[in-house]
Amino acid sequence: MLKVTFAHMGNSYIPFRTLLSELGLDPVVPPPITRRTITLGLKLAPEFVCFPLKVNLGNYVEAIESGAECIFMAGGVGPCRFGYYGELQREILHQANYPVEFLVLEAPKTHWTELWDKIKRYVPKHRLVDLFNAARLAWLKAKALDDFDDLLNRIRPLEKWPGTTTKVQTAFYRALDEAGMIRDIHIVHQRGLEELRAIAITPDDSVLRIILLGEIYMVLEPQVNFQIERVLGEMGVEVSRTIYFARWVYETLFLSLVKPDWRKKYDLLAKPYLSNFVGGHGIETVAYTVKAAANNYHGVIELAPFTCMPEIVAMQVLPEVSRKLSIPVLSVIIDEHAAEAGVRTRLEAFIDLLKHRHWKNEADKRHFIRTG
Amino acid sequence: MKYYLGIDIGSVSTNIVFMNAQKELAAKLYIRSQGDPVGSVQRGLSQMAKTLKDFEIAGVGVTGSGRLLIGKLLGADLIKNEITAHAVACVHVMPEVQTVIEIGGQDSKLILIRDGIVSDFAMNTVCAAGTGSFLDQQAARLNLHVAELGEKAAKGRHPVRIAGRCAVFAESDMIHKQQMGHPLEDILAGLCNALVRNFINNLGKGKELKPPFIFQGGVAANLGIRRAFEEALGDRILVPEDYEVMGALGAALLVRDELLYQKKTTRFKGFQFINEPVTTSSFDCEGCANQCEVVELRQANILIACLGDRCNKWSQRVIEISEPNIQVG
Numbered sequence: 001m002l003k004v005t006f007a008h009m010g011n012s013y014i015p016f017r018t019l020l021s022e023l024g025l026d027p028v029v030p031p032p033i034t035r036r037t038i039t040l041g042l043k044l045a046p047e048f049v050c051f052p053l054k055v056n057l058g059n060y061v062e063a064i065e066s067g068a069e070c071i072f073m074a075g076g077v078g079p080c081r082f083g084y085y086g087e088l089q090r091e092i093l094h095q096a097n098y099p100v101e102f103l104v105l106e107a108p109k110t111h112w113t114e115l116w117d118k119i120k121r122y123v124p125k126h127r128l129v130d131l132f133n134a135a136r137l138a139w140l141k142a143k144a145l146d147d148f149d150d151l152l153n154r155i156r157p158l159e160k161w162p163g164t165t166t167k168v169q170t171a172f173y174r175a176l177d178e179a180g181m182i183r184d185i186h187i188v189h190q191r192g193l194e195e196l197r198a199i200a201i202t203p204d205d206s207v208l209r210i211i212l213l214g215e216i217y218m219v220l221e222p223q224v225n226f227q228i229e230r231v232l233g234e235m236g237v238e239v240s241r242t243i244y245f246a247r248w249v250y251e252t253l254f255l256s257l258v259k260p261d262w263r264k265k266y267d268l269l270a271k272p273y274l275s276n277f278v279g280g281h282g283i284e285t286v287a288y289t290v291k292a293a294a295n296n297y298h299g300v301i302e303l304a305p306f307t308c309m310p311e312i313v314a315m316q317v318l319p320e321v322s323r324k325l326s327i328p329v330l331s332v333i334i335d336e337h338a339a340e341a342g343v344r345t346r347l348e349a350f351i352d353l354l355k356h357r358h359w360k361n362e363a364d365k366r367h368f369i370r371t372g
Numbered sequence: 373m374k375y376y377l378g379i380d381i382g383s384v385s386t387n388i389v390f391m392n393a394q395k396e397l398a399a400k401l402y403i404r405s406q407g408d409p410v411g412s413v414q415r416g417l418s419q420m421a422k423t424l425k426d427f428e429i430a431g432v433g434v435t436g437s438g439r440l441l442i443g444k445l446l447g448a449d450l451i452k453n454e455i456t457a458h459a460v461a462c463v464h465v466m467p468e469v470q471t472v473i474e475i476g477g478q479d480s481k482l483i484l485i486r487d488g489i490v491s492d493f494a495m496n497t498v499c500a501a502g503t504g505s506f507l508d509q510q511a512a513r514l515n516l517h518v519a520e521l522g523e524k525a526a527k528g529r530h531p532v533r534i535a536g537r538c539a540v541f542a543e544s545d546m547i548h549k550q551q552m553g554h555p556l557e558d559i560l561a562g563l564c565n566a567l568v569r570n571f572i573n574n575l576g577k578g579k580e581l582k583p584p585f586i587f588q589g590g591v592a593a594n595l596g597i598r599r600a601f602e603e604a605l606g607d608r609i610l611v612p613e614d615y616e617v618m619g620a621l622g623a624a625l626l627v628r629d630e631l632l633y634q635k636k637t638t639r640f641k642g643f644q645f646i647n648e649p650v651t652t653s654s655f656d657c658e659g660c661a662n663q664c665e666v667v668e669l670r671q672a673n674i675l676i677a678c679l680g681d682r683c684n685k686w687s688q689r690v691i692e693i694s695e696p697n698i699q700v701g
């Protein structure tokens with residue numbers, strides 16, 4: 001069996017593992033991202049590419065050490081440099097004497113069978129229907145993860161005993177990773193949600209609600225964003241992520257085929273501030289900030305890797321959005337030089353800012369009601 | 373006499389203040405950390421304990437980059453990030469302030485305040501050009517005391533243009549200008565302008581900088597930088613009397629409010645900590661993928677604090693009456 005690997009991105013290794021093994025390939029999940037991974041990546045990568053590429057390379061090297069022979073990765077087109085990363089990574093790995101095969105999968109432009117034709121080379125015995133079945137299992141897992149994480153972020157700030165939700169999360173991830181049949185996945189999914197709902201909480205109406213947005217990799221991968229969701233949750237903040245893996249796959253692979261103008265809602269929201277497609281999630285960053293203000297969120301945190309082009313463009317217009325719509329925005333730029341302490345200081349200060357603002361608004365409201 | 377103790381453990385300096393219950397500063401101290409936060413706090417506290425006779429500590433607040441370590445060691449009642457601490461101190465000194473410029477040893481901050489609360493802030497991320505350390509270095513290179521550097525810079529009549537984007541390039545640019553024969557005063561004035569330009573471009577981007585301005589932190593002593601800010605912003609820059617200990621003052625103010633509000637007494641472990649030397653050791657935990665760098669602090673071979681583990685596996689071993697909380701909000 002061909003040993004296939006892929007880069008980490010948050011919990012996406014769970015659906016990927018299922019997808020590959022259902023197709024009759026032998027998935028090699030790279031070891032979790034550690035400082036070693038990043039150091040390995042840094043050795044190979046050019047200095048000014050964005051951080052995700054460096055970590056990806058580290059993942060590949062560690063996966064090759066565990067026997068991987070072939071790398072599957074996503075490609076793309078557009079202003080974000082990611083579209084070229086497949087080629088770049090292949091060249092870098094080959095130059096460094098890692099003889100691996102590389103399969104760059106791109107979102108089909110005209111017909112979805114394009115994708116299948118590429119994969120077919122590796123799984124000659126399988127038929128299209130097998131791909132469907134494999135994709136279905138993977139999709140169910142991805143969907144379960146999204147549902148779970150979404151609920152988890154609402155429970156964590158209220159938990160009575162710090163760390164309970166994180167424990168439930170770890171157990172859920174493991175159970176879901178092991179589930180093999182559709183029925184198992186459903187059971188694990190439902191049980192996970194029930195366990196979350198059963199966590200002892202201290203209800204709080206005035207919990208701060210913030211939106212976490214930005215570059216997809218930095219938002220989804222806790223090992224590079226200093227576990228920002230957990231840290232914020234444990235500070236008592238309800239985090240709403242704007243990017244979820246399953247939804248992102250649904251949008252880029254499915255919606256873009258059947259409903260090419262699905263991006264229009266983002267374009268419309270961002271238009272007063274940013275009217276051009278800048279690649280990546282640049283437009284979404286601006287659009288969701290506008291939406292956050294409209295929906296009375298208390299603040300927005302933008303995550304970007306150093307030298308990320310789409311997010312840098314978005315970052316330039318966010319102060320204006322912030323001022324006009326009166327929504328505080330914190331931009332956090334992360335790369336291998338970012339220190340956890342510095343990020344934490346900024347987060348703490350930002351939460352202080354939001355709390356004081358919130359208290360003042362509440363006091364003003366009460367004053368207004370009293371004095372008419 | 374009862375005092376609230378505020379300590380700001382920065383990268384370059386350690387600042388300590390004693391504040392009474394009427395929010396008046398009773399004593400302050402600014403000493404260099406010299407890379408030894410624990411030692412500098414010990415030295416500072418024993419120095420202050422000698423000058424002030426007959427006193428009692430009502431509460432301890434710590435801030436600055438070493439806040440976690442010192443907070444755990446002392447049994448602080450409040451551990452607060454330096455941005456909030458600085459802002460609180462500023463509003464206390466001047467309630468109508470709208471913009472705070474703070475330049476310390478290794479970081480610079482811009483804090484915008486509207487109606488007495490922080491509305492926005494920025495902190496230097498990838499570059500330390502223009503902070504105290506760089507000025508220290510340049511002063512040493514030119515054989516000047518860092519205070520002289522500011523005075524000389526303020527005398528420059530025709531500031532030369534210095535590339536301020538990067539500390540290394542700024543230095544080579546300065547050397548080049550010296551070799552061209554420009555007077556030292558003009559070069560230093562140019563350096564100040566460049567650093568201020570860098571600050572405003574990096575941190576002030578897209579932000580509304582409204583007067584009144586307050587300039588604090590160790591670098592506020594530098595007359596040249598102050599001049600350059602006044603020129604760039606077109607307004608008067610105020611430097612508070614206690615500009616160098618504002619972070620510590622903020623921590624003291626915050627801990628006072630917190631303890632009075634919660635009607636609690638202090639967890640301060642007392643001054644016996646001063647005499648006993650503290651040994652630190654660190655190791656990488658191999659328990660999971662996080663591979664946390666764990667730091668242990670021991671006094672007389674007894675584990676008194678443990679830092680750095682995300683899962684509390686190691687910190688749990690510290691038997692303590694009560695742990696200080698890192699307070700947010």
